[in-house]
Every structure is written in C-alpha cells, then in structure tokens.
Amino acid sequence: MKFNIALLAGDGIGPEVINEAVKVSDAIAKKFNHEITWTPALTGACAIDAVGVPYPDETHDICMKADAVLFGAIGHPKYDNDPSAPVRPEQGLLLMRKKLGLFANVRPTFTFPSLIDNSPLKRERIEGTDLVFLRELTGGIYFGEKGRKDDGETAFDNCVYTRAEVQRLAKKGFELAMTRSKKLCCVDKANVLETSRLWRETVQAMEKDYPEVTVSYEFVDAVAMRLVQWPNSYDVLITENLFGDILTDEASVISGSMGLMPSASVGVHTSLYEPIHGSYPQATGLNIANPLATILSAAMMFEDAFGLKDEAEAIRAVVNKSLEQGIVTEDLATKGSKAYKTSEVGDWLVENL
Numbered sequence: 160m161k162f163n164i165a166l167l168a169g170d171g172i173g174p175e176v177i178n179e180a181v182k183v184s185d186a187i188a189k190k191f192n193h194e195i196t197w198t199p200a201l202t203g204a205c206a207i208d209a210v211g212v213p214y215p216d217e218t219h220d221i222c223m224k225a226d227a228v229l230f231g232a233i234g235h236p237k238y239d240n241d242p243s244a245p246v247r248p249e250q251g252l253l254l255m256r257k258k259l260g261l262f263a264n265v266r267p268t269f270t271f272p273s274l275i276d277n278s279p280l281k282r283e284r285i286e287g288t289d290l291v292f293l294r295e296l297t298g299g300i301y302f303g304e305k306g307r308k309d310d311g312e313t314a315f316d317n318c319v320y321t322r323a324e325v326q327r328l329a330k331k332g333f334e335l336a337m338t339r340s341k342k343l344c345c346v347d348k349a350n351v352l353e354t355s356r357l358w359r360e361t362v363q364a365m366e367k368d369y370p371e372v373t374v375s376y377e378f379v380d381a382v383a384m385r386l387v388q389w390p391n392s393y394d395v396l397i398t399e400n401l402f403g404d405i406l407t408d409e410a411s412v413i414s415g416s417m418g419l420m421p422s423a424s425v426g427v428h429t430s431l432y433e434p435i436h437g438s439y440p441q442a443t444g445l446n447i448a449n450p451l452a453t454i455l456s457a458a459m460m461f462e463d464a465f466g467l468k469d470e471a472e473a474i475r476a477v478v479n480k481s482l483e484q485g486i487v488t489e490d491l492a493t494k495g496s497k498a499y500k501t502s503e504v505g506d507w508l509v510e511n512l
C-alpha cells in the first residue's frame with residue numbers, strides 16, 4: 160500500500176521524537192512492502208517564526224490531502240512566560256484540531272510489565288492497568304468565548320457544549336466499550352456545572368441503545384483520586400476537553416513516564432496521531448527525550464488509519480522488547496543502568512524489528 164503522511168514535527172523535542180517515529184515507520188513499511196511519502200509542514204512556534212501564524216493555510220492543505228497526520232509537539236518558553244503574547248503556538252494546535260474536525264482524542268493508559276517498578280505507584284495497584292480515555296477535543300472551555308473586561312481586571316472563559324457534540328463523543332465511547340469490557344465511565348462535574356448536567360443527561364439517554372454496557376457516572380475530582388488509587392477499576396472513560404487534558408497527564412504516571420503515552424485524534428476530515436506530552440523545552444536538542452510515545456502513536460496510525468494490525472503489533476512488540484532489555488532513555492533508566500539517547504533507542508528498534 161502507498162500512504163501520504165503529513166509530518167508536523169513542531170517545536171522543542173518534537174523534531175527529535177518525530178525523527179525516530181519516521182525511522183521506525185519507514186522500517187516497518189520496508190518490511191511489509193508499503194511506500195510512505197512524508198510531507199513535512201510547519202505548526203507551532205516554528206511556524207510563527209517562519210510565517211507569523213501557528214497553523215498556516217499551507218499546513219492545513221497538506222493535512223487535508225494526507226492519509227493521516229503524525230504530529231510531535233508544540234510550545235516554546237518564550238510564549239509560556241509571556242501571557243500577553245497575541246499569537247501563541249498552542250493556538251495552532253487548537254485551530255488544527257478544530258479545522259480538521261478532530262473531536263475525539265483517544266488516550267490509552269497501560270502498563271508495561273518490565274516497567275511496573277518505574278511508576279511511583281505501588282505494583283499491586285497498577286499491575287494490569289489497561290484503560291482508555293476518550294477526551295472531547297473541539298469543544299468546551301477551550302473553544303468558548305473568552306476575553307477581558309473592566310479594563311483587563313476581569314477575565315472569562317466560557318464552557319459551552321451542545322448535545323450533538325456530547326452525543327458524537329459518547330457514541331464513540333459506547334462503541335469502544337462494546338469492543339472491550341463493556342464498562343463506560345462518564346466523568347463530569349454534574350454537581351456544579353450545567354455543561355456536565357447536559358453531558359450526564361445525554362449519556363443517560365443513550366444507555367438504552369447499548370444495553371450490554373454498564374455505565375457509571377463519576378465526578379472528576381473523585382476520578383482524579385481513584386485513577387491513581389485503583390486504576391484497574393476503569394476501562395473506557397469519556398470526558399470533556401479540559402478534564403481529559405488533566406486526567407491523562409495524571410494517568411501517565413501509572414505507566415512510569417510521560418514519554419510513553421500515545422494518542423489518536425480522530426474525527427471528521429482526517430486523523431492525527433500524537434504523543435500526549437508537550438515540547439519538553441528543557442530537553443530540546445539534548446537527544447534525551449523518550450521517543451516511544453510518538454513511535455506508539457505511529458503504531459496507532461498503522462492500525463486505525465490504515466487498518467494494518469500486523470504492522471502496529473510489530474512496532475509494539477519491538478518496543479516491548481527494547482523495554483525488557485533496558486534500551487531506555489533517561490526518564491526510564493534506573494539507578495546505575497545506562498540511559499540511551501533518543502536516536503539510539505530509534506536505531507535499536509529499527510535493527511530489531
């Protein structure tokens with residue numbers, strides 16, 4: 160098969176981790192007789208530097224024409240430390256999600272048997288964790304009206320959801336639950352927020368269409384606690400944009416490193432595969448970032464966007480092997496063991512595929 164993949168490396172460690180994902184994807188393509196054409200495009204701070212906007216029209220055209228998008232990370236400290244900057248890299252990511260219609264962000268959380276002791280959480284709590292967040296990605300407080308009033312003394316961000324937005328995300332949640340253990344948790348704050356009450360009411364009304372699925376409704380603050388206390392009690396969790404952003408960073412602690420967690424953003428026009436982490440500016444250019452979250456995102460791309468399960472499994476298998484053999488970057492290296500460079504991990508995976 161032939162694929163055209165839009166390649167958005169972004170900022171900070173983005174280009175470094177993307178480089179390794181490209182190496183591994185090319186090696187897989189060679190092994191299974193596929194042909195990949197990578198079309199690079201700018202987004203984030205690098206796009207602002209080059210053309211003044213974080214998600215240029217040219218990048219959007221490239222994404223729309225591609226079979227899938229592989230994305231690294233965006234963000235730069237010069238914007239993080241300047242709250243008044245009128246143009247920000249993150250706006251590029253949000254615009255991209257909105258314009259590409261990527262309304263469902265699939266964020267799996269799982270443990271690797273060889274890394275159980277890398278987690279700060281106790282082995283008996285996290286062993287066997289295998290859950291999936293479906294985070295709504297193009298609505299909520301991220302996209303509601305925002306601004307300042309009273310000469311800048313008051314700021315507001317509106318959180319808005321329509322029933323249709325909740326339904327399309329929840330439908331994916333129910334469908335995913337049907338392919339797994341038929342357990343769905345709707346995470347909200349319905350004791351306080353009107354948008355959450357709309358979520359709860361909408362999901363409750365959908366229950367009759369999926370009689371085999373057991374649905375629980377839990378408040379986000381309690382889920383934040385139970386997630387690290389008994390992560391095994393969850394399977395599929397659906398939630399709104401901001402809650403999903405926060406809970407998935409928290410959940411990455413279960414696996415042992417933020418550098419391990421992949422994601423898929425799916426929706427209307429195309430699908431985009433991205434690690435859940437950011438541009439990790441402190442590591443930029445040091446060749447120390449963990450590339451596995453991006454490589455595992457590429458595996459999700461092979462499976463979900465191209466329907467190539469064997470290729471995805473081959474990537475996951477070699478990643479598991481590398482972890483078992485201690486071929487890990489410094490975030491996972493334990494006391495006294497060697498920390499491999501980002502590019503060395505990629506090289507090892509290619510050689511051992």
Ligand SMILES: NC(=O)c1ccc[n+]([C@@H]2O[C@H](COP(=O)([O-])OP(=O)(O)OC[C@H]3O[C@@H](n4cnc5c(N)ncnc54)[C@H](O)[C@@H]3O)[C@@H](O)[C@H]2O)c1
Pocket residue numbers: 172176231232233234235236239249252416417418433434435436437438439440447448449450452490
């Ligand atoms: N999707 C995205 O592009 C995305 C996501 C989150 C943050 N950001 C942006 O990234 C910048 C930095 O944000 P932040 O520091 O809050 O989040 P971050 O995810 O970049 O880093 C947080 C911490 O996670 C760890 N980490 C992240 N990626 C890692 C990797 N590949 N290997 C090993 N360890 C890793 C590091 O300990 C790091 O200090 C900001 O500008 C932010 O807006 C972008």
Ligand SMILES: CC(C)[C@H](C(=O)O)[C@@H](O)C(=O)O
Pocket residue numbers: 234249252253404435437
């Ligand atoms: C950078 C930021 C806009 C983004 C988000 O909040 O969605 C990030 O944290 C993520 O999780 O992809």
Ligand SMILES: [Mg+2]
Pocket residue numbers: 404405408435
């Ligand atoms: Mg985030």
